[in-house]
Amino acid sequence: MFGYYLDLALRSLKRNKVLTVLMVLAIAVGIGASMTTLTVMHILSGDPLPGRSAHLFYAQLNPDIARPHAKEPAYVMDYHSAMDLWGAHRADRQALIVNSAIKVVAPESAVPPLQLDMLSTTTDFFPMFGVPFHYGSGWSADDDAQHARVVVISDDLNNKLFGGANSVGRTLRLGRSDLHIVGVLKPWRPAPLFYEAWGNYTRPQDVMTPLTSGLEINDGHFMQFTCWDMPSTPGHLQNAPCEWVGLWVQLDDAAKVSAYKQFLGDYAAQQKSLGRFTSGVTRLRSLMQWLDYLGVVPDDVRLQNWLAFAFLAICLFNTIGLLLAKFLRRSGEIGVRRALGASRAAIFAQCLVEAGLLGLLGGIGGWLLTMAGLWLVRRQPTDYADLIRLDLPMFLATFAVAIATSVLAGVLPAWRACRVAPALQLKAL
Amino acid sequence: MRTPNQSAFHKGTATMQIKPILSALRKHRLATLLIALEVALACAVLCNACFLIASRMEAMNIHSGVDEAALAQITLDCDDCNANDVNARVLSGLGKLPSVQSVSVINAVPFGNHAGTAGITLDAAGQHSGGVVDFYVAGPGSFEALGLQVVAGSAPAQGDFQAVENFLPADASVWVTRALAGHLWPDESPLGKEFWMGKYHFRVAGVLAHFARPGGGEGGPSTREWSVFVPALPGKQLTNNYLLRADPAHLQQVLRDARAAIASIVPEAVLDQQASRTIGELRDSYFQADRAMAGILVGVIVALLLVTALGIVGLASFWVAQRRKQIGIRRAIGATRGDILRYFQTENFLIVTFGIALGMLLAYVINAVLMKFYELPHLPLYYLPMGALALWVLGQLAVLGPALRAAAVPPVVATRSV
Numbered sequence: 068m069f070g071y072y073l074d075l076a077l078r079s080l081k082r083n084k085v086l087t088v089l090m091v092l093a094i095a096v097g098i099g100a101s102m103t104t105l106t107v108m109h110i111l112s113g114d115p116l117p118g119r120s121a122h123l124f125y126a127q128l129n130p131d132i133a134r135p136h137a138k139e140p141a142y143v144m145d146y147h148s149a150m151d152l153w154g155a156h157r158a159d160r161q162a163l164i165v166n167s168a169i170k171v172v173a174p175e176s177a178v179p180p181l182q183l184d185m186l187s188t189t190t191d192f193f194p195m196f197g198v199p200f201h202y203g204s205g206w207s208a209d210d211d212a213q214h215a216r217v218v219v220i221s222d223d224l225n226n227k228l229f230g231g232a233n234s235v236g237r238t239l240r241l242g243r244s245d246l247h248i249v250g251v252l253k254p255w256r257p258a259p260l261f262y263e264a265w266g267n268y269t270r271p272q273d274v275m276t277p278l279t280s281g282l283e284i285n286d287g288h289f290m291q292f293t294c295w296d297m298p299s300t301p302g303h304l305q306n307a308p309c310e311w312v313g314l315w316v317q318l319d320d321a322a323k324v325s326a327y328k329q330f331l332g333d334y335a336a337q338q339k340s341l342g343r344f345t346s347g348v349t350r351l352r353s354l355m356q357w358l359d360y361l362g363v364v365p366d367d368v369r370l371q372n373w374l375a376f377a378f379l380a381i382c383l384f385n386t387i388g389l390l391l392a393k394f395l396r397r398s399g400e401i402g403v404r405r406a407l408g409a410s411r412a413a414i415f416a417q418c419l420v421e422a423g424l425l426g427l428l429g430g431i432g433g434w435l436l437t438m439a440g441l442w443l444v445r446r447q448p449t450d451y452a453d454l455i456r457l458d459l460p461m462f463l464a465t466f467a468v469a470i471a472t473s474v475l476a477g478v479l480p481a482w483r484a485c486r487v488a489p490a491l492q493l494k495a496l
Numbered sequence: 497m498r499t500p501n502q503s504a505f506h507k508g509t510a511t512m513q514i515k516p517i518l519s520a521l522r523k524h525r526l527a528t529l530l531i532a533l534e535v536a537l538a539c540a541v542l543c544n545a546c547f548l549i550a551s552r553m554e555a556m557n558i559h560s561g562v563d564e565a566a567l568a569q570i571t572l573d574c575d576d577c578n579a580n581d582v583n584a585r586v587l588s589g590l591g592k593l594p595s596v597q598s599v600s601v602i603n604a605v606p607f608g609n610h611a612g613t614a615g616i617t618l619d620a621a622g623q624h625s626g627g628v629v630d631f632y633v634a635g636p637g638s639f640e641a642l643g644l645q646v647v648a649g650s651a652p653a654q655g656d657f658q659a660v661e662n663f664l665p666a667d668a669s670v671w672v673t674r675a676l677a678g679h680l681w682p683d684e685s686p687l688g689k690e691f692w693m694g695k696y697h698f699r700v701a702g703v704l705a706h707f708a709r710p711g712g713g714e715g716g717p718s719t720r721e722w723s724v725f726v727p728a729l730p731g732k733q734l735t736n737n738y739l740l741r742a743d744p745a746h747l748q749q750v751l752r753d754a755r756a757a758i759a760s761i762v763p764e765a766v767l768d769q770q771a772s773r774t775i776g777e778l779r780d781s782y783f784q785a786d787r788a789m790a791g792i793l794v795g796v797i798v799a800l801l802l803v804t805a806l807g808i809v810g811l812a813s814f815w816v817a818q819r820r821k822q823i824g825i826r827r828a829i830g831a832t833r834g835d836i837l838r839y840f841q842t843e844n845f846l847i848v849t850f851g852i853a854l855g856m857l858l859a860y861v862i863n864a865v866l867m868k869f870y871e872l873p874h875l876p877l878y879y880l881p882m883g884a885l886a887l888w889v890l891g892q893l894a895v896l897g898p899a900l901r902a903a904a905v906p907p908v909v910a911t912r913s914v
Contacts, residue, residue, distance in 0.1 A: 385807035392814030
């Protein structure tokens with residue numbers, strides 16, 4: 068029966084080509100616009116570490132004595148608190164996050180000096196976030212403790228400075244210090260850059276050093292996230308009234324999560340009673356909760372998404388109207404089929420098949436327009452431009468949404484069509 | 497084109513038409529409702545999208561207060577350099593380049609990176625907050641180079657430039673914008689007024705007409721010009737960022753020369769490629785996202801109107817085809833082509849009007865939702881009649897084709913069976 072309906076639908080679509088093209092075009096434009104923005108949303112709001120993110124938590128507390136009544140803790144913490152929490156080793160794994168800019172030169176390479184962002188962190192960073200290595204590996208806890216002059220570099224920087232060769236064992240000069248390369252990453256592009264409190268889609272840093280070493284080699288060049296009083300020595304923040312260090316912990320089961328929450332709360336309460344804090348507020352957000360709190364998906368992208376769906380709704384109304392016109396114009400034909408014994412359900416099904424076929428055609432057009440739309444998005448000067456592509460789920464979703472909306476649009480016209488009174492139509496013939 | 501409302505309301509015969517149109521529409525309630533809903537949604541989205549475009553354009557038209565066309569920034573990364581030596585070398589080295597009018601040291605420029613954002617207070621104890629402002633810490637020559645316009649007080653004199661302690665001079669005469677002065681001291685003359693930032697103390701020596709802060713203010717558009725100009729002497733804390741002024745006609749060439757010259761003037765420094773551009777270029781890239789968004793919105797509006805027009809054309813064509821016989825009968829009993837044309841135009845006008853009425857309500861609902869999620873003001877009322885007008889015109893244009901086809905139906909159709 069389905070084949071027969073399909074045949075009828077094809078004939079009907081061929082009969083009035085202009086109307087068919089109008090309808091397919093309307094569906095295609097609506098689907099193209101909404102799937103473009105939906106794909107961007109899907110990519111930007113995705114999980115940067117699928118499989119791991121559920122066990123990763125970001126610890127926050129409020130060291131800012133000038134905000135005693137703040138409902139939310141600070142985005143990052145002061146050095147003192149970060150070292151206390153880290154030193155307690157209460158989590159399965161833990162990583163401190165500090166950022167600074169530094170001049171980078173490879174003495175063996177002819178590439179001129181580069182000013183790059185340096186991530187200073189601790190040994191667990193690599194296994195905890197599943198960072199893939201091309202050559203070598205991360206550094207050890209011993210390296211952290213001994214302020215070892217070691218560095219891990221990105222695939223990008225390795226290509227730039229060493230032509231992609233295995234550079235483990237070579238020397239890299241950061242500022243005035245010579246560091247030993249111990250690891251080269253594979254291309255790694257978590258999106259968003261979740262471990263930073265900026266909430267954006269920039270690439271991970273090109274050079275990564277142990278925190279203990281980083282603080283020494285780039286002393287005087289650390290930037291605060293914010294301060295509640297002037298630091299006495301700008302750029303040297305270890306004892307400054309400033310927030311600038313992030314702390315990530317890995318907690319493998321629920322009991323550990325609640326235990327860590329307790330530990331964090333107790334620490335803040337203790338600091339408050341000691342007079343170092345004025346607020347006891349703390350948060351332990353999971354990775355996805357943290358991204359949600361930061362609001363990483365840009366406002367403009369959300370706005371475009373709203374717009375696109377309003378647009379799809381207009382296209383839907385349009386399709387309903389046109390299908391209604393199309394089906395009712397064929398009242399005579401429907402009357403004959405009814406008189407020859409077709410049930411109302413059969414007419415209804417036939418109309419929906421026709422609507423679905425329109426949806427499929429509109430979906431093909433919509434897919435092409437989505438590709439064009441994504442190409443436009445990639446040409447925008449955004450941090451995330453290189454991430455935007457149509458993956459398989461979104462490709463399938465394009466057709467699913469196209470067919471679903473057009474079948475939905477077809478329900479009302481089909482219901483009207485199947486209620487056509489055969490006798491009246493036959494008399495008119 | 498004769499508008500249908502004229503024909504409907506100002507001509508005796510036309511008023512007769514409204515009733516039959518309404519009763520015909522009542523027979524096609526569903527289709528009428530669909531078109532009206534489509535128009536309503538289109539009207540609501542159109543008003544809001546136009547409003548969004550207008551607010552983006554307004555943000556993009558901000559007056560920076562400086563001679564953008566004549567200025568460029570050179571930014572170095574030079575951590576371990578001797579700042580005084582570098583400043584001296586850069587100032588004299590770049591100053592010697594052909595067509596350069598002046599070179600000065602400044603910590604930031606409009607549309608560049610923030611360099612001195614801090615909260616100020618109106619009392620020494622730090623109790624009475626004045627908001628978060630941007631400090632432009634700038635060396636001799638920069639005030640003239642920027643082309644800042646003083647509306648009260650006088651321009652900085654040589655003695656106003658003091659050594660920087662950490663971030664700012666400890667006790668300085670400063671120049672604030674009219675916008676900031678209005679915020680801090682609404683009904684008083686700002687000259688001679690004092691404010692603090694921690695232990696730093698400032699006294700207002702002059703008021704500037706305009707001077708935008710480097711990036712957007714945290715408090716939204718009204719804080720966009722909360723800038724403070726602090727005269728200071730170049731030194732360890734004021735280095736690595738230079739303001740070039742040249743004849744606008746030669747600015748590009750001067751910037752190219754300066755970027756090339758830096759390598760020989762300060763070989764130990766790294767030139768910041770991103771930041772070392774003309775203020776015009778910095779402004780362009782600062783607003784790139786807004787421009788792209790405005791472009792997308794324009795695209796959406798065009799596609800939206802197109803789809804709505806397609807819907808009207810489709811349904812009107814269907815109705816014309818369905819009513820061929822009735823049209824023939826009306827022609828046969830004396831209706832003119834004009835009458836038939838006006839019938840369809842009036843019908844469209846009524847449907848679109850109904851849609852617009854719904855759409856205006858919906859526009860306000862959408863605006864309320866947007867206001868909840870984004871920093872947006874209320875939709876100004878005049879957007880509604882503008883949106884209505886656009887959809888009336890669109891409706892009339894879309895229905896014209898089918899209506900002309902209807903008017904062309906010959907009276908003889910009445911005598912034929914279908």
